[in-house]
Amino acid sequence: MVKFLIVGLGNVGSEYAHTRHNIGFDVAMAFITKHGGQLRQDRLAYVADVRWKGKIFVCICPTTFMNLSGKSVKYWMDKEKVPLENVLVIVDDVAIPLTKIRIRSGGSDGGHNGLRSLQESLGTTDYPKLRFGIGNNYPKGAQAAFVLGKWLKEEEPLVKKKIEVCVDVIETVATAGIANAMNKFNNLEISL
Template sequence: MSGFLERIKGVFHRKEEDEKAMYIIAGLGNPTKEYEKTRHNVGFEVIDVLADRLFTSVDEKKFKGYYGKAVIGGEKVILLKPQTFMNLSGESVRAAADFYKVDPDHIIVVYDDVSLDVGQLRIRTKGSAGGHNGIKNIIAHLGTQEFPRIKVGVGNKPPRMDLADYVLGRFPKEERGLMEDAFKEAAEAVEVLVKEGAGIAMNRFNGHKEKE
C-alpha cells in the first residue's frame, strides 16, 4: 500500500498553490463523537468508505475541515469532510474550491435525504436545498445551485417527531446493514460520476431500491 500512496503523492508533487484538483468530493456531517453514525452524518461515512477504496486517508486539516488526496480514473480529487457543523458546510467547501480553483460543476456533495427510503440513492446535477441546511449554506457560498450531488436516503421521520431529533439520531439495527451497503454504493457512484459522467451515473444508480 505504501507504494500506491507514493504514486498518489506523485500526482500531487507540485506545490499545492500551483495545483488544480479536478474534483472536490465533499461528504457532509457534524464533527465530534457525539454525532458519529447519526443519520445526518452519512456524508462522512461515504467519504470514509471512498477513502478506503482509494487507499488514502482523510486526516489532513485545512479548509475548516479534514481532507485527503486521491486519483479516480486519472483525475485528481480532494476528499473533504467539513468540520464547521452542518449548517456552515459551505464555508469549508468554498475555501477548498477557491484554493484549488475548482468550478461548482466539479464539486460533488454527498449528504442525507429524509425524502428517500433508507439506503436509496439519487444523483442530481443541480437543484434546490430541499430543506437541507448544509446544502442551503453551500448554495449560498458558491452562489449557484448547479453542482452535482449524491443523496443518500435515511427514511422519513415519524409524524410526531422533530426533524432535528430524527436526523441527529442513529439508525436502528435493522436499518444499519442497509446503510452500510448504501455507503459502498454511494462511494461507487462517486467513482462512476467522475470517470463516466453524470448521465451514466444517474442511469446506473437512480431509482435503485425505490419502491414499486
C-alpha cells in the first residue's frame, strides 16, 4: 500500500494556534478531520493515520518547534519508510500573495527556518512542498510580528477556503501525482 507523509509545519502552544506561521498545522488538521483521523501525541510530533482510496497518510505536526522541524520529519520518514517523493510539506510563505498557493517538487527554503531545518536533516531540497501564500502586508522590520500574528478578521473567510483547496491539493498529489497537482492549482487565483 502506498504511504505518504503529510507534514504541517508550525509551532506548538496556544499562543501560536491559528497564526499565519501555523497554517501548516491547520491544513494538516483539516485533512485529518475530513478523513476521520485522530491525532495522538507521539515522538517529536502529533500524529494521525488516515486511510483513503487505498493509500496510507501518516500526518504529522512536529512538536520540535519550527526551527527544528527537520528532526521530526526525518524521524517519521525513517520510522514509516516513506520515500522522499511521497512527503508533502505544508508551509506558510510571505513571498506568495494570500490569493495563491504554490506546489513544487523541490526548491530552496526561501529563507523559511522550518524548511531550512528540513534541508539540513534530509540533506536535500528535493522534496514536495505546498506553499500557502500569506502575503507580505507588513511594514519594514515587522515581518516576524506579521508571520506570528493571527489572521485579520476580513482574511479569515478566504483562509478557510484556501485550507479546503489545500486539502484538495493533498488528495490530488496522492491520486494524480505532483505534476498534475501543480498544473491544476499553481495558477489558481483563490477568491471568495
